[in-house]
Amino acid sequence: MKRLNFKAGETGLNRFFGPLEAKIMDILWSTSDRSIKEVQTALKGDRDFNFNTVMTVMNRLVEKGILSKSIHGRTSLYRPVLSREEFMDEQSKELSHELVDEFGPLAVNHMIDALEMADPVLIERLEQKIKQWKKDM
Incomplete structure (x- = not known):
C-alpha cells in the first residue's frame, strides 16, 4: 500500500x-x-x-x-485490508523512508532530537535495534 x-x-x-x-x-x-x-x-x-x-x-x-x-x-x-496497527506501521515506515530519502542527515538529526521527549523504554528498544543492526553488518 x-x-x-x-x-x-x-x-x-x-x-x-x-x-x-x-x-x-x-x-x-x-x-x-x-x-x-x-x-x-x-x-x-x-x-x-x-x-x-x-x-x-x-x-x-x-x-x-x-x-x-x-x-x-x-x-x-x-x-x-490491514489492521489499525499494520496500517500505522506501514504509513509511518513509508513516511520515515521518504523523510530520510529527501532530507538525509537533517531528518535523522531531528528524529534523534525528538527522542529527548521519548519514553525510556522506547530509547532502550532503539539502542537494542542499533546494536543488532551493527552486529548484522
Whole structure:
C-alpha cells in the first residue's frame, strides 16, 4: 500500500484520512465486515450522514486499497485490508523512508532530537535495534 497524503497539522487518523474517512475506518477497525447501512447507523451518534455519502466514501476507500469489499447476497460487506496497527506501521515506515530519502542527515538529526521527549523504554528498544543492526553488518 502506498503512503497516503500526510497532513502535518492534524492528529490521529485525520493525518491520513479526511474526517468522514477517519470515522468510517474507526468503525471498521473496531467491528469488521460491515455493510454501508451498518456503518451509516454507527455514524448517527456523530452526525446524520446520507447513505449515498457514506457509500461514496467507502467505495473510494476500496479504490485506494484501504478497504476490501465482498458481496454476500444483495449486500456488500466492507473490511479493512490491514489492521489499525499494520496500517500505522506501514504509513509511518513509508513516511520515515521518504523523510530520510529527501532530507538525509537533517531528518535523522531531528528524529534523534525528538527522542529527548521519548519514553525510556522506547530509547532502550532503539539502542537494542542499533546494536543488532551493527552486529548484522
